[in-house]
Amino acid sequence: MARVLVGVKRVIDYAVKVRVKPDKTGVVTEGIKHSMNPFDEIAVEEAVRMKEKKLAQEVVAVSCGPLQSQETLRTALAMGADRAIHVEVTPAEYEMIQPIHISKILAKLACAEKADLVIVGKQAIDDDCNQTAQMIAGTLDWPAATFCSKIEKNDGELTIAREVDGGVEVLKVKIPAVISVDLRLNEPRYATLPNIMKAKKKPIKKITPKDLGVDTTSRIEIVSVEEPVSRKAGSIVPDVDTLITKLKEAGHA
Template identity: 60%
Template sequence: MKILVPVKRVIDYNVKVRVKADGSGVDLANVKMSMNPFDEIAVEEAIRLKEKGVADEVVAVSIGTKKNQETLRTALAMGADRAILIVAAEDVHDDIEPLAVAKLLKAVVDEERPDLVLAGKQAIDNDMNATGQMLAALLGWPQATFASEVAIEGGRATVTREVDGGLQTIRVGLPAIVTVDLRLNEPRYASLPNIMKAKKKPLEEKTPQDYGVDVSPRLAVTATAEPDVRKAGVMVASVDELISKLKNEAGVL
């Protein structure tokens, strides 16, 4: 069984995001970048399935600039077998939209013929939460989103999903799209020997033109701003004082 894992290069989740002074976007100068945390969980799950003997090959794919090689090398160091980089942008500020990403991934799936696509439920930079669902629609494959547990057996995937009301367990036939949530696993750290080995693993470079996909943006960002600073709370001495403040100051009663 072959597993395809899309990974995205994003601002590291430990970094405080800064907005440009002119409001044109997020400042990426000298900012630490890393693999999207949800994608890292997907890579870990794919590797665990390979270690269990369920999968034979794990292929990582990334879409963006040439710098995405670093992200793919991380996936290879974790245990992926090979990688595909689709260079679809020259500037790191150019974010490829979910529909274009889904179309490119569909082309990769048509070429690679994986039995399972494991993806992060969303990227932490734009929080779109759309690519996995769009890919499933384009392929006509079943999908299981927000997975907190995945089991593969008999040509089917049993997936426990995190939903608003709690947990939901569904079973989908393979091939399928599964998007993963935070509680699925704890990703491993790549060891130094594996990091060195990753440099020798195959990393194929492609372009959108190779797949006949137009990645021209359909959306334009008109302004970017930081959220309003929250006012400090106050302590009240009694319920009566709380009600008074809610009524006269907050205006919610």
């Protein structure tokens, strides 16, 4: 397996409380801490481990977004990726970009880079779409394995373990393939200071969706973004009979 392409997304940091803009057109991003999507960190870690085990020769990180996305790519390079590709879009375009656009971009790059494997996080923590991996595979007509919690390579194919409602499902997929990763696959490493310094010298290639022939025109219109409804305070009941009565009164039983 010569080359692994890893998709990484810049998202609002998981520890930050997200606030809706006053005009309800989206969420506040200015002056807010951003970081790499946690599931994408797992994807980068897995790709780097594959290289360390001599299962892959090169790891290429890709991010689509505004100029600040290069910070996310530098993190991936510091973790061990060999080089990076920044697909630059304006902040306004980025707010409306969707998984269908990202999947087409990554599919085009997978072909251009002659990648054998595309790895992405199972979902981004900002939009929770869980669509990109499936759409990449559909565009390329490659086999896909999602929510991977274990990956092993044997003779030109991957053996994948994935958690399902009833337990663990084991799949075999032939390479080239697209996989999305779950939390239990690995624990991402911290980028050390020497590797952070080395990452500054690693190349980041800049292109645009137009260079790849991908139209990023929005297919949706955001009508309104609302804060979730506040939960009402609970109440303590003395016994099960009272609980059943209250549930019936509320129309839940």
